[in-house]
Amino acid sequence: MNFKQQRLFVLALLLMTLYGCQTVKPWEKGTLAKESMQGDPDPLKTALRQHSFFSKEGSSGWASSGGGGCGCN
């Protein structure tokens, strides 16, 4: 098998993996809608934690601005 054939073989293999791709139909999203499937299962808790974390850290972050440490700004 020469180099060109090897490349073609790899390309064919890669294309075959695309068969694993499936479009989730609108009525098949029941499992995806579950809380356990969310990237962040508790957004409120995360927001609260991040607020106090960034405030205490005093670092310039993407989520909040630094403060005195009380988490109240």
Added chain:
Amino acid sequence: MNARLICSLLFTVSTLFSQLASAVEPGQTAPSFEVPAWKGETASLKQYQGKVVLLDFWASWCGPCRQSFPLFNQLYKELKEKDFVILAVNIDEDQKDALKFLEEVPVNFAIGFDPKGKIPELYGLTGMPTSYVIGKNGKIAKIIEGFTPAELVTIKKEVIQQLNTP
């Protein structure tokens, strides 16, 4: 790499991502179906022949359905004396989820169960929830994708128009 190979690769990729099901459109005859309903009964479009039908696809995980059902209850209460019915087809894989939802949001109209999603496939649904106003002649008069309380005005207007159509 020759052109033939490129063409065959493109064809393979395009077929992989193509949508096979085609959606029904207003003016077309609503595809007929039969689904299990409450207590071993069945619900079908055929049994509502000659009536205006609001066919709604819903699921327990569908947020807007929680808003639409109380409003559908009201609409059905207002118009049930006329030739109007609502058939809400549930597509939850587990019927228990649907029953729990119905305990929280009780309804006064017909419910059908299609856990395998064959009917939405047949109708080519593009989003959840989707409602179809079907005229007395069995043809689809209007398709409403998604739901906001303001949509009820559109639905009611269409239903009344269909009821007044001989």
